[in-house]
Structures are given as structure tokens and as C-alpha cells.
Amino acid sequence: MAEMKPKPKQPEPDNITRALDGLAADNLEAVRTAVESEIAAILVKHGLQSYRFLILHDEVDSITSYHTDKLYAEATLDGEQKDVLLLVNSSGGRIEPAYLISKALKRLAKNKFVAVVPRRAKSAATLIALGADEIHMGMMSELGPIDPQINGLPALSLGNALDVIAELVCKFPDSAALLGTYISENVPVRVLGYYQRVNESAVQYAERLLNGKNLGGLATPQDTANRLVNHYKDHSFVIDFEEAVSLLGEMVREKTPEYFAADEIFKFLDVVGYFCRRNKKKIWVVGGGKGFYWADLRDDG
Template sequence: MSSVYIADIYPGEEKAIDEPVASLLSQLQDLFDGSPLWLILQSDILDKDANNLDWLSDDLFDQFLNKSSQISSKNPALLLIDSPGGYSRVAYRISRLFNRRAGFIAIIPRYAKSASTLLSLGSEYIYMGKDAELGPLDAQLPDVDREGIISALDEVHALEQLNNNALSICIDTLNQLLEATRKKTEFVLPHALEYSANFVRPLLENVDAVHYTQMARVLRVAEDYAIRLLILGQKHSFDNARAIARFLVQRYAEHEFAIDYREADGLNLKVKMASPKLSEIFTELIPYLNGGINLVGQFTKKEEPQNNNKISNTKKAKKTAKTPKKPSKTVRSKT
């Protein structure tokens, strides 16, 4: 008999993790005194065998729920995250699975973007590598008409920008009329208002009020989830949690914005820089993550015969081309 390590959700108990990766994960676990280690390592390279377990999908949550009895109720779990994201509700529900037991510590060697950032907010604190990234929580949604992905934040901000433009036009017009006519404000204000309204009316007539409301609600969902996780996991006050959540949802210029350790610390997230030893492990692990690796579930030692077939999806070779396989793995709420 020989000892091997597995990720018990994917690829499952029948395939061992390649020894170099297993060794690094074992070393990481030892740094935290052998605390239970759970993996959400999800490559953005096509894995036809992953069956929706290579992103934060409903199927992934179901698998974690099936394993929930294994989550420790005594000691915080370690949750090693490398994921481009998925559904916001899945991130919230997985985070709460751990919160309801003994909680968890998030460990991010490379990135946890979008919904996986949301997932990490439920941790007691977040260990980040020196080059690790979190991401904004602005929701991204598939748009059938445009045959692509749209930003809910862009949709909402577009109407807000129209409103700001209308106010600016009104004020500028009012000042010009006051200077040109020397009449009192109450006489020229109606003309300024009419001019401003006529200017923006053609644009506002094309706004779908129902669609705008839907987009605003999607953003609110991500914000509400973030507030709750920040309070439950990182023990922020409501006011601090709301301020952090709103910033993550609304204040970044693009969805791919890289939130590094310094930025995250400036947001008052409870983050810790990886220790020198942990950084060494990250340095050796990252090439495997870049090469394409999908490991999900509890990191567990297993005894089995010497002729075990080891998993071969952990490559240190150069990346293959990305292949689109599903809507963008971002913070989304399908309701």
C-alpha cells in the first residue's frame, strides 16, 4: 500500500493528485498546523470532464453541500482559492457552509476574482501572495441581443450620467440666461429647465425602466451578499461592511481591475501578506495553476495499491489556448 492525496469532489477519490502538487499542498497544510484543507482550484482552460465544477456553479455548491458533514465544527478550515468566479449566490452559500461550522481562512496564491472574491469575504481573514489579486463585485450578465457580456454597473451608471448631464446643462443654461438677460432667476429658470429637458429627452425615451430596475437589483444583490459575509466572517460593523461592499460593487472602472494586497488592505479588508515560507510554496505552485489545474474538495490522504493511476491535469507546461465554454465566470445572479 502507498499513500496518495486526493481532492474528494473533483477529480474525486479514484484519481490521485500528482505528487509535486500534492507535496506543495501538504506543506501548505503543515504551515497551519494540519488544519483541514479544502480546495477550489479552477482553471479557466477548458476541462470537458469537469462537469461544471470548474467554476462557482450550482452543481459545485451541491457537491460541497454533500460533503458538509466533513467540514470541521472545531477548527477553522483552510480554503485555498484560485478561481475566475461564477454565481454570486453560490459564492455566498459556500461561504456560509463554512461560517456555520468553525469558519475558514481564505488563502489566495494567484487570484480569486469576481464571485470568488465574494466567497473570500466570508473568511476570518485572507492570506494573499505578493502578486495575488481580488476583483470588483460589479455583476456581469449575458446579453442575448448583443451576443456578449454586459456590465450591470455600466447600465446603471449610464442613466445616472444622463441625469448628471441634464443637471449640468440646466445650470450652465441658467447662468448664461441670467448674464444675458439680467432678469431674476424665477423668470429664466423655466427656460433653462425646458432646454435641458429637450436636450436629454431623446436619450431618456430609449431607456427601458424595467431593465434599469433589473440591473440595479442585480448590483444590490452582490452588495447585500458582501455586507452579510463581511459581518459574519470578518466581523466588520454594519457601517464598515456596507462601505467596503459599495466600493467593491460600484467604484472600480472595469470588472478586471486587479485588487492587490495593498489595495485590499486600504479597503479595510482583513488581509495578511503570505509569510516567506508560504510565499515559497506559492511560487512553486503558481506554474501548475497557470498550466491548468482543477482540484475541488477536501485535500485528503488515501491509502491504495502501488499501481495507482495519478491525475494528469496538473501541467507545468505552457498554457493552451482558452476556449469559451459558458457565460463569463463573474458575479452573476440568475433569478
């Protein structure tokens, strides 16, 4: 009688398979578990498990107090003080909560607060990074101008528009009365003043986060903050690694274990996010690995 050979052991499914199986079953907790497991494995692989790892990965919604409250809750979960590593992937949002969480993470860190940007940390997300001791970036990483947006338009735009109108009046003096009436009826002085103060507040927040840091060249925190808020003409302008170094000096790092780990985590979440979108879901990850959430877009309509 022929000897029965044992069946070969089937390999354990990897975390991307677990995540996609959970998505197919509409099982949020299964996806969360797979995401948390993958993040933990990547941190161990790169020797970063001693950090308190936090993540702000939201490509859909703007930063609000919701995001910063989740980060704060995770950062203070067990009362143990560790160095903080924050992965940031966001297009920005409100300046005030971004400033508060940046200051809080710096104070909660044992020795250092590290921000790592695998792809995009724009506007208010850039402000969060400014409070870190180090910002880790790669060739595809980008920071952005910290120009506040009001109703989808930059606060600077109103002042720029008035400059254009002034030039038109100089060129066509007969239009002065017409344009003056239009401005007085459509742009109240209090609105112009408010827009100006919002921009000045952004400069102050950035300057406070940069105080005490060794910046690029002979720049002061005030000069650097003013440049980040008022210099760039486009809200989406790319501040890449080289330009970030010229602005922020030694606090910007590249080719580090922190960056390579964040890049792997981003790629994993990007795959999960792709299949979520195929299933009409928007995803975000805020806090730690357990901070994976989704919303069913089919419920919106």
C-alpha cells in the same frame, strides 16, 4: 572473479512526473493521485496538516452551485470539525452560491475559516473570501470588485449609460425626443429596476459576510460592501494586498505558512495545467486533492 556491484537504486519519480505520465496515458486517476500526494506533502512541509484543506481552482469556468456543492461535500465528508483552509483561484461567477458556501464554511470551521489567494480571487470569489476570518495574500495576489455581471456586462453599466445619455440631452436638448424614444423602446423600466436590485443584493451579501469584523480605518461593513460593489470602474480592477488591507484591515495577512503553501500548490497545478492545455484539456480542482478533473476540449467540437 570480480565482485558484482549492486545497481544504484533509481530515485522515485516526483509527483509532477507522475502527473505528466498519467496525462500522457490519459489516466485521470493517476493524475488525481499525484495531485493529492503533492498537496498533502506541501501541507505537511508547512505544518498545516491539521486544517481541513479545500480548494477552488478553476481558471476556465465561472463559479456555480456545482463548485460550491463539491466544496460543501468535502467539508462535511467525515463529520469531524476542523479549522478550514480554502485556496481560491477563480475569476468569479454567480453571487448566490458564493455567498452560501462562504457562510457554510464559516459555520463548519472549528475555530476559524481561512481563505488564501495565491493569485486571483475576483468578483464572486472575492465574496467567498469576505466570509473568512482571515484572508492570506502575497505580492501577486488580487481580489476584485463584486460587481454582478449580466450577459457579460456589469449591472452598473446600464445606469452609467443612462447618465451618459442624460448628459448628452443636457448638451444637445434637441436630441431629447429621439433619445427618449430609443430608451423607452430598448430599455424597459423593469430591466433597469432589475439591474439595480442585483447590485443592491450584492451589497447586502457582502455586508452580511463582513458583519462583526474589524475592518480598515473607520469603515463599516456597509461602507466597505458598497465600495466593493459600486466604487471601481472596471470589473477586472486589481485590489492588491495594500488596498485589501485598507478595505478589510486586520483580517488580511501576508508572509504566512498558509500563503507560502498555497503559492507552492498553485505553481504545481499551473505546471500540470500547462501540459493539460497542451493536450487540449481544461482542468479544474474543486474540493480536495481528489477533486482534480479534466475535460477533453477535442470532444467539444
